[in-house]
Amino acid sequence: MTTTATAAPAIRARGLRRSFGDTLAVADLDLEVGEGAVFGLLGPDGAGKSTLIRMLATVLRPDAGEASVFGHSVTTEANRVTPRIGYMSQRFSMYPDLSVAENMDFFATIRGVSKTDRRARAASLLEGMGLAEFTRRQAQHLSGGMKQKLMLATTLMHEPDLLLLDEPTTGVDPVSRREFWRILAGLHRAGKTVLVATPYMDEAERCTHIAFLDSGRIKQFGTPDEIKAQVPGRLVEVSATLPRAALAAVKAVPGVESAHLLGDVVRVLWSGSAEPEQALGAALAAAGVDGAGTREVAADMETVFAYLADPSTGSGNAGTP
Amino acid sequence: MRQALIRVGAIVRKEFRHLGRDPRMLLAVVITPVIQLLLFAYAISFDVDHVPTLVIDFDNSPASERYLQQYEASPFFDVVAHGTSLAEVDTAFDDNTARVAIIVPSGFSRTLASDATAQVSVLVDGSEPNAAKISQAYSVALNQLYGQQLTREWADAQGLDLSSFGLLEPRIRTWYNPERRSSDFLIPGLMVVILAIVTVQQTAVTLVRERDLGTQEQLEVSPMRRIELMVGKLLPWTLIAFLDVALITGLGRTLFDVPLRGDFWALAVGAALFVFASLGMGLLISAIAPSLDTANIMAMLIAFLPSFLLSGFAFALDQIPVFLQWISYAFPARYMVSISRGVFLKGAGFAEVWPELVSLAVYALVMLVISSVMYGRRSSR
Numbered sequence: 001m002t003t004t005a006t007a008a009p010a011i012r013a014r015g016l017r018r019s020f021g022d023t024l025a026v027a028d029l030d031l032e033v034g035e036g037a038v039f040g041l042l043g044p045d046g047a048g049k050s051t052l053i054r055m056l057a058t059v060l061r062p063d064a065g066e067a068s069v070f071g072h073s074v075t076t077e078a079n080r081v082t083p084r085i086g087y088m089s090q091r092f093s094m095y096p097d098l099s100v101a102e103n104m105d106f107f108a109t110i111r112g113v114s115k116t117d118r119r120a121r122a123a124s125l126l127e128g129m130g131l132a133e134f135t136r137r138q139a140q141h142l143s144g145g146m147k148q149k150l151m152l153a154t155t156l157m158h159e160p161d162l163l164l165l166d167e168p169t170t171g172v173d174p175v176s177r178r179e180f181w182r183i184l185a186g187l188h189r190a191g192k193t194v195l196v197a198t199p200y201m202d203e204a205e206r207c208t209h210i211a212f213l214d215s216g217r218i219k220q221f222g223t224p225d226e227i228k229a230q231v232p233g234r235l236v237e238v239s240a241t242l243p244r245a246a247l248a249a250v251k252a253v254p255g256v257e258s259a260h261l262l263g264d265v266v267r268v269l270w271s272g273s274a275e276p277e278q279a280l281g282a283a284l285a286a287a288g289v290d291g292a293g294t295r296e297v298a299a300d301m302e303t304v305f306a307y308l309a310d311p312s313t314g315s316g317n318a319g320t321p
Numbered sequence: 322m323r324q325a326l327i328r329v330g331a332i333v334r335k336e337f338r339h340l341g342r343d344p345r346m347l348l349a350v351v352i353t354p355v356i357q358l359l360l361f362a363y364a365i366s367f368d369v370d371h372v373p374t375l376v377i378d379f380d381n382s383p384a385s386e387r388y389l390q391q392y393e394a395s396p397f398f399d400v401v402a403h404g405t406s407l408a409e410v411d412t413a414f415d416d417n418t419a420r421v422a423i424i425v426p427s428g429f430s431r432t433l434a435s436d437a438t439a440q441v442s443v444l445v446d447g448s449e450p451n452a453a454k455i456s457q458a459y460s461v462a463l464n465q466l467y468g469q470q471l472t473r474e475w476a477d478a479q480g481l482d483l484s485s486f487g488l489l490e491p492r493i494r495t496w497y498n499p500e501r502r503s504s505d506f507l508i509p510g511l512m513v514v515i516l517a518i519v520t521v522q523q524t525a526v527t528l529v530r531e532r533d534l535g536t537q538e539q540l541e542v543s544p545m546r547r548i549e550l551m552v553g554k555l556l557p558w559t560l561i562a563f564l565d566v567a568l569i570t571g572l573g574r575t576l577f578d579v580p581l582r583g584d585f586w587a588l589a590v591g592a593a594l595f596v597f598a599s600l601g602m603g604l605l606i607s608a609i610a611p612s613l614d615t616a617n618i619m620a621m622l623i624a625f626l627p628s629f630l631l632s633g634f635a636f637a638l639d640q641i642p643v644f645l646q647w648i649s650y651a652f653p654a655r656y657m658v659s660i661s662r663g664v665f666l667k668g669a670g671f672a673e674v675w676p677e678l679v680s681l682a683v684y685a686l687v688m689l690v691i692s693s694v695m696y697g698r699r700s701s702r
Binding site: 054057058059079082083085087089091092093094095096097098102106107109110111112138154 | 331535542
């Protein structure tokens with residue numbers, strides 16, 4: 001096994017392509033993930049996230065292109081790649097009738113982890129993830145969040161340098177999601193490289209780098225700050241007793257890039273030169289909207305991607321995510 | 322190599338755990354064979370004796386009485402009723418109270434006395450062809466014996482000494498199964514059928530299940546080779562199959578008095594190879610079947626039918642159509658039925674059954690390799 005101190009990036013993909021029948025899942029994709037990154041792969045269902053991760057995990061062959069992990073080809077040197085990666089698939093893939101401890105022990109054994117290491121690592125992982133009291137419980141009787149933690153713990157038993165996590169928090173309650181990301185942050189501090197696919201935009205903020213994937217192509221790429229900077233203007237929230245009336249009133253104001261309803265507030269992307277509070281306030285007053293108030297907020301990823309993914313934005317029309 | 326053994330061991334341990342956690346599965350592999358053995362052994366019997374027989378004597382002479390006495394004395398026929406009219410034959414056959422009717426016409430003794438050939442009607446219920454065929458043969462034999470007896474009496478009466486004449490007397494003996502008990506014949510074959518069902522059925526679903534659970538991908542990112550997975554999956558079932566062999570042999574010997582005349586080790590090696598061949602077949606199904614249901618149905622078709630019908634278990638192989646004979650070579654059951662019967666009944670050992678053993682070994686190897694390759698091809702789609 002080689003050491004982590006190599007010049008090659010954790011992941012490098014060039015012209016990677018894979019289709020299923022007539023559907024092109026991953027289309028000539030280039031990707032580079034540096035060592036130690038927490039790389040978020042964002043995108044809607046069917047964007048190609050799973051296909052990309054499975055190819056990097058060596059369980060799916062690319063139709064064309066080349067990918068390497070720590071400098072080793074995933075197609076021709078799979079046996080040098082797999083010892084260094086931990087792959088967590090989208091669906092729960094443990095034996096339901098085996099206990100938490102048995103599952104972890106089994107997968108670590110076939111991964112070649114020695115008995116003493118298995119025992120020590122299982123104890124500390126279960127402790128660290130709050131699974132210690134469920135050691136003997138059958139996997140099928142775990143809650144959704146615990147199942148995901150069991151999968152992650154199992155993935156970590158052979159101490160991989162790169163984690164490939166395919167939507168690890170999908171279908172998991174918010175508390176468990178936060179806890180899962182707390183664990184990932186710990187792994188990041190320990191120097192692991194993490195590639196994590198997620199449909200949740202808010203999770204992107206926790207990544208060091210993100211790529212937005214759509215129709216098998218990377219549409220946006222950078223650090224969260226870089227991505228946010230691509231959105232022109234400032235974000236303003238308009239609240240009113242009748243939000244729909246407020247939306248109609250602000251839509252036509254010059255300087256409004258896009259405006260859409262989010263719950264009972266109107267989110268406005270402002271690129272005008274004037275202060276948005278005054279300009280919008282004037283428009284709302286003119287339209288006779290009651291109880292209106294405006295407030296500038298920090299742009300979140302959800303809004304950023306809604307803006308970036310919407311082909312109509314940028315032309316001055318109101319965008320609907 | 323050490324690592325490979327550790328990995329195989331991990332699979333074996335895991336498979337036993339699955340088995341231990343699923344009582345139905347345990348039931349399926351241990352209790353079912355016993356039930357199958359008892360059911361088959363009692364239900365399928367080709368034994369024919371104590372055939373219920375109706376006799377009608379229209380002659381009512383000492384000669385006809387003596388003739389019918391033979392049927393009373395034979396263990397093959399059970400004379401259940403003495404009738405007086407032909408209509409009773411229909412009733413008896415319809416009610417299944419009799420399967421054979423012997424009718425002595427009036428004038429029987431007179432015809433015999435006038436040195437002519439007397440005729441006796443033997444009516445046989447043909448709805449059970451096997452019993453009918455044997456009843457027919459037996460009654461023909463009885464008639465011949467009676468004829469001989471008459472000849473001898475006639476010669477005596479004429480003062481002839483037939484001892485210098487030389488008579489032919491057939492002495493029929495059945496080898497290997499002198500009492501011609503069908504359980505002796507069936508149970509060694511039944512063992513093969515049961516082994517095939519247990520092993521093929523269970524392994525057929527095992528790889529499909531890994532695929533359904535998604536655990537297959539986790540196995541793929543481990544350094545474990547496919548052949549290690551296959552061997553790890555086979556070993557627990559081999560052990561269980563051996564348990565079944567011991568169980569069936571034990572029950573066969575104690576409950577049904579089936580003899581074990583030959584070399585037990587030849588049987589054991591044969592069983593091991595047969596189990597490997599069947600498991601290989603199961604794995605092949607598992608590797609190519611798209612779903613658990615398909616795997617189950619394929620296993621049933623491939624394990625049960627050929628081992629029942631094309632193995633020589635139910636039908637003698639040289640009596641089935643030629644193209645079916647050719648197909649029978651493609652299933653391991655025919656080799657194993659031949660080994661099993663050879664060892665149990667004919668007292669065979671390695672010297673006699675080695676060609677079948679070699680066939681099974683080659684078969685097992687080919688199956689294992691093909692299923693390994695097919696499994697690999699499917700997974701890297």
